[in-house]
Amino acid sequence: MPSGERIGLRGRVGAALGAVAGALAALPMRLLDGPMQACQRLIGAGRMPYVFLVPNFVVFGLFVFLPIAINIVFSVTGGPALFPSERPYVGAGQYAYLFDCGSYLDPNSCREDHFWRGVANTAKFVLFQVSAMVLFSLVTALVLNMKIRGRGFFRAVYFFPVLLSPVVVALIWKWILQRDGLLNAAITTLGGQKVLFFIDPSWAMFWAVFVSVWAHMGFYTLILLAGLQAIPADLYEAAEMDATPRWRVFRRITLPLLWPNMIVVIVLALIKGVQTFDEVFVLTGGGPGTATLMVVQYIYETAFANQVQNFGLAAAASVVLGLVLFLLTLAQLALARRKES
Amino acid sequence: MASLSLGRLSLARLSLARLAGQRRGGRGAPLHWTDIAAYAYLALGVLLMFGPVAWLVLSSFKTQSALLEFPPSFLPFAQQEVSVPGQPQPLPLFRVTLPDGSVRELAQVRRIGIMAQMVDPKDPALEFSIPIDKREPVRKVAFAVENYTEPLAQFAFLRFLGNSVFVTVVATLITLLINSMAAYALAIYEFKGKGAAMLAVIGTLMIPITIILVPVYLVVTELGLVNSLWAVILPGAATPTGVFLLRQYMLTLPRDLIEAGRMDKASEWQIYWRIVMPLTLPALSVLAIFSVMWRWNEFLWPLAVLTKTEVYTLQIGLNAFQGELQTQWHYLLAMTVVTLIPVTLVFVFLQRLITTGIGSTGMK
Known part of the structure; x- marks a missing residue:
């Protein structure tokens, strides 16, 4: 696509903007010249990399590493206080409370039934969402990889919702799915009855999955498309010469060679799916009742939104969630390593 | 060596043949049923992906009474x-x-x-x-522009917009600066503890804010930042994704340039911002776009840490509105459209850059 000689207006405007931005950015950098030179003279050039690392690692330290430690402290202490030293030690009490269940398959039998409802809902959501996501992004990537006209346009169409904020995505669909919305208008025109989508638990879950697939499938499509385009064309030519049926080409060439990208998509979708919160929260508010309450919403509400803020319980739940994510990431790394070897 | 070049030659010939084949098969070839199915799928895709957004925009120009109509009209009509x-x-x-x-x-x-x-x-x-x-x-097509102008005057909508712009711009600038500094250190130098630093970055990649929400809130409280926009800006400023992206790019830069800089008695800081930064511009712009998207759309953390209306960002303000304005969809829809304009502009102008960015990093 790049046309070397002809730089369009957009390119020229971009270059001009870039030059202005560069000049502006250079100003503070130049101001730091003196102090940094003094610093280098003081500690020697060999220690300068530490100076370069400091700002980033101060932020990491304050807002990631320290919080991980505090999270563990929170999860083994009780009481309403926010400051760790004012919280009494309760050992595994929070975890015991969280896991106090008659049967893990029945949230009603649990002391903290909302957490287990969240777990069950998230599991259900992830199962449907990841399978739909993989299926639709695979089909879309395959179609976009064909010799069709306007490929760039169609790729952009599927990618557009990825950029939208979860609140915007949820509101768009809330507007379509409301009682007097577009979808119900279509249903009544076809002779059906209006459906109250957010009153019926199954419909609410269906739309939560649908909207989330709608919003994110463009991203996964891109990953699969990159994989498809990396498959050597010679293989397809050889198959064409042998007049191999398309279905067999797909099963014997495309699918096996796309498998590494498929694994990336599955694991990434799993990791993101387990953390689902915003779209579903704005779309359904976790309702009706607790039918679409996810684990992250449980954590958020337990810590911040409920009348009695329970930081310890929220921290314990997030440690559990963190462990699940850690295992998923390990699985991803293991699979990636196997792909390399 | 010879066999290698021979292999390359035959490869070139093969791809030439493919080109020729493509040209031959392009027009005259009969359509396979999968081609027709593909076009049908794409048409459906356009409808399903753009349709809802178009419906939102059209609806946002309807008057309050027109929004209550059932079945709804396609275009915004108003009684004359x-x-x-x-x-x-x-x-x-x-x-x-x-x-x-x-x-x-x-x-x-x-x-x-x-x-x-x-x-x-x-x-x-x-x-x-x-x-x-x-x-x-008697009705005619009329755009209810007041849906846009009235909330600007009545609600703190402009304030939310300003807050969002401030957070997005400042956070992106900080991210670009500190991420590129860290990436520079990790790409150019050999030093003690480099492995540990790399490991820390990888580790951070696995810790999303969702699982450290409560303790980050504590840290922010202790720093006295609750209900300040800095509470939204700072925690996410050091992105592991950004450090990775920039480091991978900087690794490809020729070392001679840096050595030449040292010969000219440039300080390490000068080498960083005068030589390495300008050369890293492509990767920096990809990170800038990602950062703008992340920040503009961020939801959970601002929701937790911003509780006063005057510091709400657009996303939080919009979410609060949808609770309060249940019956006032006309305002809500118009504000949703305003919220989606910046990302749409980014999309229209920089779509190719974003897609290649995702394609090459596998990150979002």
Whole structure:
């Protein structure tokens, strides 16, 4: 696509903007010249990399590493206080409370039934969402990889919702799915009855999955498309010469060679799916009742939104969630390593 | 060596053959059923992906009463109004079938039960009493721009917009600076603890804010930043994704340039911002776009840490509105459109850059 000689207006405007931005950015950098030179003279050039690392690692330290430690402290202490030293030690009490269940398959039998409802809902959501996501992004990537006209346009169409904020995505669909919305208008025109989508638990879950697939499938499509385009064309030519049926080409060439990208998509979708919160929260508010309450919403509400803020319980739940994510990431790394070897 | 070049030659010939084959097969070749299915799928995709957004935009221009209509009209229609001499307010216009079968456009003065009292706008002295089922509103396409202008004046909407812009711009600048500094250290130098630093970055990649929400809140509280926009800006400023992306790019830069800089007695800081930064511009712009998207769309963390209306970002403000303005969809829809404009612009102008960025990093 790049046309070397002809730089369009957009390119020229971009270059001009870039030059202005560069000049502006250079100003503070130049101001730091003196102090940094003094610093280098003081500690020697060999220690300068530490100076370069400091700002980033101060932020990491304050807002990631320290919080991980505090999270563990929170999860083994009780009481309403926010400051760790004012919280009494309760050992595994929070975890015991969280896991106090008659049967893990029945949230009603649990002391903290909302957490287990969240777990069950998230599991259900992830199962449907990841399978739909993989299926639709695979089909879309395959179609976009064909010799069709306007490929760039169609790729952009599927990618557009990825950029939208979860609140915007949820509101768009809330507007379509409301009682007097577009979808119900279509249903009544076809002779059906209006459906109250957010009153019926199954419909609410269906739309939560649908909207989330709608919003994110463009991203996964891109990953699969990159994989498809990396498959050597010679293989397809050889198959064409042998007049191999398309279905067999797909099963014997495309699918096996796309498998590494498929694994990336599955694991990434799993990791993101387990953390689902915003779209579903704005779309359904976790309702009706607790039918679409996810684990992250449980954590958020337990810590911040409920009348009695329970930081310890929220921290314990997030440690559990963190462990699940850690295992998923390990699985991803293991699979990636196997792909390399 | 020879066999290698031979292999390359045959590869080149093969791809030439493919080109020729493509040209031959392009027009005349019969359509396989999968081609037709593919176009159908794509058409459906356009409808499903763009349709909802288009519907949102169209709806946002409808008046409050038009939004309550069922079934909804496709375009924003509004009933036409006329000012009639002798009437204090403009009157709604109707198309009326008179008892003698003729059709006239009349303005409604008032409605009493099932009868409407109407006048002819051209001849206000002429009054009619018409059964309401004999009249139909005269409508034309009209864009209710007030959906956009009124919330700007009535609610703190401009404030939310300003907050979001501030967070997005400042956070992106900080991210670009500190990420590129760290990436520079990790790409150019050999030093003690480099492995540990890399490991820390990888580790951070696995810790999303969702699982350290409570303790980050504590840290922010201790720093006195609750209900300050800096509480939103700072925690996410050091992105592991950004450090990775920039480091991978910097690794490809020729080392001679850096050595040449040292020869010229440039300080390490000068090498960083005068030599390495300008060369890293492509990767920096990809990170800048990602950062703008992340920050503009961020939801959970601002929701937790911003509790006062005056510090709300757009996303939080919009979410609060959808709770409060249940019956005022006309404002809500218009504000949703405003929220989606910046990302749409980014999309229109930088779509290719973003897609290649995702394609090469596998990150979002």
